[in-house]
Amino acid sequence: xxEDLWILGIHMTKFGKHPDEDLVDxxxxxxxxxxxxGGVTMKDMGxxxxxxxxGGVGSIGQxxxxxIGQTGIPVYNVQNACATGATALRTVCMAIKAGEAxxxxxxxxxKLSGAGLLGARPRxxxxxxxxxSGRLGAVGGVDGRIGTETMAGVFAQVGMxxxxxxxxxxxxxxxxxxxxxxxxxxxxxxxxxxxxxxxxSLEQIMGDVxxxxxNTRPMCSANTDGAAAAVIVGDAALRRLSLEQRRRAVKxxxxxxxxxPWTEACQVLPDVNTLTRAAARQAYEAAGVGPGDLDxxxxxxCFATAELVHYDNLMLCEEGGAVDFFxxxxxxxxxxxxxxxxGGLQSKGHPIAATGIANVWEVATHLRGxxxxxxxxxxxxxxxxxxxxxxxxxxxxxxKAAA
Amino acid sequence: xxxxxxxxxxxxxxxxxxxxxxxxxxxECAARYFGRRNACASCGARDxxxxxxxxxxxxxxxxxxxxxxxxxPVPFVAAVVDCDGTSVRTNLVDVEPDADHVRLGMKVAxxxxxxxxxxxxxxxxxxxxxxxxx
Numbered sequence: 001x002x003e004d005l006w007i008l009g010i011h012m013t014k015f016g017k018h019p020d021e022d023l024v025d026x027x028x029x030x031x032x033x034x035x036x037x038g039g040v041t042m043k044d045m046g047x048x049x050x051x052x053x054x055g056g057v058g059s060i061g062q063x064x065x066x067x068i069g070q071t072g073i074p075v076y077n078v079q080n081a082c083a084t085g086a087t088a089l090r091t092v093c094m095a096i097k098a099g100e101a102x103x104x105x106x107x108x109x110x111k112l113s114g115a116g117l118l119g120a121r122p123r124x125x126x127x128x129x130x131x132x133s134g135r136l137g138a139v140g141g142v143d144g145r146i147g148t149e150t151m152a153g154v155f156a157q158v159g160m161x162x163x164x165x166x167x168x169x170x171x172x173x174x175x176x177x178x179x180x181x182x183x184x185x186x187x188x189x190x191x192x193x194x195x196x197x198x199x200x201s202l203e204q205i206m207g208d209v210x211x212x213x214x215n216t217r218p219m220c221s222a223n224t225d226g227a228a229a230a231v232i233v234g235d236a237a238l239r240r241l242s243l244e245q246r247r248r249a250v251k252x253x254x255x256x257x258x259x260x261p262w263t264e265a266c267q268v269l270p271d272v273n274t275l276t277r278a279a280a281r282q283a284y285e286a287a288g289v290g291p292g293d294l295d296x297x298x299x300x301x302c303f304a305t306a307e308l309v310h311y312d313n314l315m316l317c318e319e320g321g322a323v324d325f326f327x328x329x330x331x332x333x334x335x336x337x338x339x340x341x342x343g344g345l346q347s348k349g350h351p352i353a354a355t356g357i358a359n360v361w362e363v364a365t366h367l368r369g370x371x372x373x374x375x376x377x378x379x380x381x382x383x384x385x386x387x388x389x390x391x392x393x394x395x396x397x398x399x400k401a402a403a
Numbered sequence: 404x405x406x407x408x409x410x411x412x413x414x415x416x417x418x419x420x421x422x423x424x425x426x427x428x429x430x431e432c433a434a435r436y437f438g439r440r441n442a443c444a445s446c447g448a449r450d451x452x453x454x455x456x457x458x459x460x461x462x463x464x465x466x467x468x469x470x471x472x473x474x475x476p477v478p479f480v481a482a483v484v485d486c487d488g489t490s491v492r493t494n495l496v497d498v499e500p501d502a503d504h505v506r507l508g509m510k511v512a513x514x515x516x517x518x519x520x521x522x523x524x525x526x527x528x529x530x531x532x533x534x535x536x537x
Contacts, residue, residue, distance in 0.1 A: 123474030129521045130410060135438035137414030139527050144475035145412065145518060146529070147492040148468045153481055156466035161483070164463060164507035174502060212481075213467035213502055262445040265490035267436060269464060269483045 003235040005093050006249040007398070008103070009038020012361045015226035015349035016195040017113045023055045027064045027109040030227035030354070034105065038231040039245050042069030045231070046101025049076040049091035051084035051108040051353040054115070064107060073101075081388025082302065084108055085228060085356025086257065090394065092232045093255045102237035108358075109227035110351035116223070117211070119151040152220050152303060153212035154389070157269055159305025160214070162312070166320040174214040176323065177304040178205045181219040181346055183332055184301060188343025190333075190374035195224040195349035219304035224349030228357035230364075250364045251399040253287035253381075260391040270389050272306070276313035279395040283383070284315070287397040291315045294337060295379035296366055298359035300387045301344040311339070314385060314395075338376055341366075359384035360396050367400040412518055412529035414438070422515045423458050424530065426489060427451040435489050458513040459535065460486035465507065467500045480505055484532050497533035510535050 011033030013026055021029075027050065035041055042065075050061035057063060061075035074095075080087040085108030092104035123141040130139035136146075143149040163173045170176055182202050188194040200218055208216040233241075238249055258279040263271045284290055291314065299314060301307035308322050316337050317325035325331070331339035342348045342362040345355065363382035365371045380400045387393045411418050415425050415437045426435040431448035435456075442449045465482040480495040482505075496514065498504050511532035518529040 117470055117472065120470075120472035120475075122472045126519060127522065129523050130525055130527055132414065137438070139410065139412055140519065141475070142413075144468070144471055144477075144479055145494065147483075147494060148466065148471070148479075148481040150468065150471060152470070153466045153468045157464035157481065157483060160466065160507060161464035209470075210467075211470045213469070215466075262434070264434075264488075265463075265483065267444070268490040268492045 005096055005252040005255070006233050006238050007230050007252060007360070007364050008233040008238065008245060008249050009034040009036065009040065009231040010229070010361045010364050011037055012193060012228040012354070012358045013226050014193045015224040015351060018111070018225040021225070023052060023057060023060060023109050023111055024063050024067055026111070026225060026227040027060065027107050028067050030109065030229035031064060031068055031105060031107050034229035034231050039242065040103065040231060042071055044103050045071065045073060045105045047074050047092055047095040047104035049078055049088040049104070049106045051078045051088040052110060053079055053081065053084050053353045055111055060109065080392045081390045082300065082352050083257070083356055083386045083388035083392035083394045084353035085358065086386045086394025086396065087356065087392065089230055089232070089357055089360060089396065090255050090257050093252065096232060096234045103231065103233045105229060105231055106357060107227065107229040108353040108356060110353045111225045112223040112351050113225050114223065117150055117152065118223070119149050119154070148212065150212060151389070152215050154270060155303040155306045156212045156215050158272055159303070159308055161269070162309045162322065167323050170323055174206065175202070176326070177214045177219060177308065178202055178216070180307050180326060181205050181304040184340050184344035185218065185347045187333055187341050187374070188347035191343050191348060194343040194347055195222050196343070196347045215303050215305055219346060221302045221345035221350035222347065224351050226349060226351035226354045226358065228354045228361050230357055230360060248368055250367050251401040252396060253289065253399045254283035254395065254397040256283045256286065256395045258282070258393045270391055272387055272391060273309060273313050275391055275393045276310060276385070276387060279393040280314045283395040283397050287399070289381055289397060293381050294383050296338045296341055296363060296376045296382045297385070298340060298342060298362045298382070299385040301340055301346055302350060304346065307339070307344070310385065314383065333374070333376065341374055341376060356386040356394055359386060360398065363398050367398055407525060409526045409528050412527045416530050418515065418528055422513060422530065424456040424491065424513070425453045426456050428454045456489050456491065457487035460484040460491065460511055460532070462495070462505070462507055462509040462511055463490070465495065465505055467502070467505065482532070484511055494531045495533065496531040
């Protein structure tokens with residue numbers, strides 16, 4: 001059994017609009033913040049993994065090094081859809097577990113404010129003569145002619161499929177999903193780093209612009225700028241650090257990454273369920289905890305319709321019981337299993353490559369007892385989840401544990 | 404040889420008197436796919452044969468898209484239809500695009516429609532599903 005891993009330092013920028021900062025500025029702020037939080041410097045890092053998905057800069061890790069410290073260490077630039085940040089974190093964990101480094105830095109950064117509808121590509125000019133192209137041999141653009149390729153539409157179908165399968169008592173799927181969004185917007189009012197900190201009524205959410213039924217605009221993740229970073233350390237190196245550094249270290253009880261296994265319909269509608277369920281199962285087993293032990297959960301609510309299915313996928317409820325779980329009040333911050341007390345992607349914001357580490361930051365901050373007015377009192381165990389379409393799923397379970 | 408006046412919008416649509424979809428079925432494990440394959444994602448086998456897909460089914464998931472990319476007309480109903488065990492991605496047509504008229508579990512049947520004519524006068528014909536009684 002390899003040594004335990006710990007989060008020594010972690011930081012997230014405020015999510016929102018940062019027009020005067022570029023990708024490297026944001027990544028630097030997060031990275032330097034995490035190093036400072038851990039009481040270490042770039043000279044202590046044995047590995048760097050950095051993620052950016054849509055910025056088009058390529059080697060974000062090396063660009064970051066040029067601003068904060070070129071020390072010659074191995075750098076991994078990772079991309080894994082919305083699980084990019086979690087993948088960077090896991091890359092550092094693997095390097096330490098493999099004995100190639102004692103300490104490492106993971107960073108995720110994205111500039112996304114004003115990005116609009118993700119997944120939507122303008123239909124090409126179709127003048128001229130029909131020509132077949134692609135694996136489907138289509139003579140024109142498929143999006144809108146054979147279903148939808150927008151993320152809002154894909155995840156709308158994911159949620160509707162769940163209510164079809166299990167929601168026998170759901171009188172209004174639209175209202176159910178809007179109420180999930182109402183919860184997350186309410187939670188965000190306590191989070192000063194959230195892009196939006198505005199409580200929204202059910203009427204406001206349901207009456208806002210419809211994007212893809214049943215997801216209205218406030219039920220979709222907010223495209224924002226932001227970055228998050230974490231310093232990971234192995235047991236042996238942690239023991240050499242100061243008492244204060246050890247006291248604030250948070251144990252990574254499980255770090256899991258899965259991809260989509262084959263299921264009957266997964267190539268028609270991405271299956272976000274099977275891989276998430278597998279990741280959760282592996283994470284609980286590795287951590288030696290169960291869903292009932294979790295004091296808080298940050299899950300990938302890229303759309304209100306996604307949050308519902310992940311209650312079930314993360315086994316926070318009985319299989320098929322996500323609607324009842326939500327109706328019971330369990331995922332509210334004063335409920336039995338608080339979910340997305342940060343405000344979630346719908347109101348905190350979703351700078352894609354930063355999200356995986358930001359979710360870990362939220363959980364770690366509660367376990368340290370440093371979450372201010374939104375603190376979940378006495379939090380000792382928490383789970384951070386992200387999913388990237390394509391598909392990748394990252395699950396990290398963190399524990400407050402004296403090192 | 405005469406130029407066809409109609410062509411299917413995608414390779415896996417067969418036109419004619421009884422239009423239907425054709426899936427690539429793995430000869431080893433019977434997993435079904437639409438479009439060109441390199442190997443089976445389920446079992447790894449490399450041989451496929453084309454099989455007709457049932458032309459009726461049931462709506463398993465849907466959304467009504469009201470915001471889409473430039474050039475994509477909205478609103479439209481996107482859905483996943485279960486055709487006798489084979490999942491098909493599609494649009495639903497001949498139904499009002501609102502939640503009062505589209506419902507999960509709705510019975511639907513394959514239909515075709517012209518989706519455009521090119522400069523040579525060839526009409527591209529696409530598939531969709533429409534509600535049926537039952």
